[in-house]
Amino acid sequence: MELTKKYLKEAISGESSAVVKYTAFMETATQEGFTNIAYLFKALIAAEQIHIQNHRKALKDPDFQPKLENFQQKTTLLNIENAIEGELYEYKTMYPTFMKAIKKERKTMYGKVGYLSFEWARNVEITHANALKIALSALQSGKDLGPTEIWVCKVCGNLVLGDLPSEPCPICKHDPHFYKLIKNESIETGEK
Ligand SMILES: [Fe+2]
Numbered sequence: 001m002e003l004t005k006k007y008l009k010e011a012i013s014g015e016s017s018a019v020v021k022y023t024a025f026m027e028t029a030t031q032e033g034f035t036n037i038a039y040l041f042k043a044l045i046a047a048e049q050i051h052i053q054n055h056r057k058a059l060k061d062p063d064f065q066p067k068l069e070n071f072q073q074k075t076t077l078l079n080i081e082n083a084i085e086g087e088l089y090e091y092k093t094m095y096p097t098f099m100k101a102i103k104k105e106r107k108t109m110y111g112k113v114g115y116l117s118f119e120w121a122r123n124v125e126i127t128h129a130n131a132l133k134i135a136l137s138a139l140q141s142g143k144d145l146g147p148t149e150i151w152v153c154k155v156c157g158n159l160v161l162g163d164l165p166s167e168p169c170p171i172c173k174h175d176p177h178f179y180k181l182i183k184n185e186s187i188e189t190g191e192k
């Protein structure tokens with residue numbers, strides 16, 4: 001239980017830092033005129049908040065205050081590269097390390113819940129990195145991300161570009177009605 005607790009706190013701090021960073025990156029993308037990339041950051045923020053929510057439910061310590069990491073604010077191109085690096089670090093290193101460390105604690109319900117929260121978050125981060133890579137290749141040819149709807153699974157934070165999926169979420173296996181459409185402020189007309 002002790003290790004699960006320790007790593008849940010680290011994960012909450014990491015995800016909370018990502019939310020702060022992506023909020024700044026979203027503002028920069030808007031200022032640079034990349035409104036669809038700003039929209040992608042908005043969806044990523046919603047997804048990271050789901051990770052925080054799941055980790056917090058597992059931690060059961062409402063008083064815990066996350067420790068925020070510093071980041072550098074650059075141009076959108078460099079911000080996206082930085083974001084991809086962060087997502088891949090969580091996917092390849094951070095969450096696998098946590099999962100390995102708490103393997104034995106999975107015998108308890110507390111450890112089991114923590115492990116599942118890590119496992120979902122880990123598998124989701126690759127969907128975040130992939131969406132960011134699409135934005136990066138558009139930007140490398142000087143363009144914004146193409147117009148798209150973005151859906152986020154309310155259970156695990158899985159992020160999908162395009163139409164509402166008809167299949168259950170591949171990560172948490174919940175029904176497609178758990179996908180939430182993230183509103184694109186820049187094309188909102190007020191009638192929705
Ligand atoms: Fe992510």
Ligand SMILES: [Fe+2]
Nearest residue numbers: 153156169172
């Ligand atoms: Fe999901």
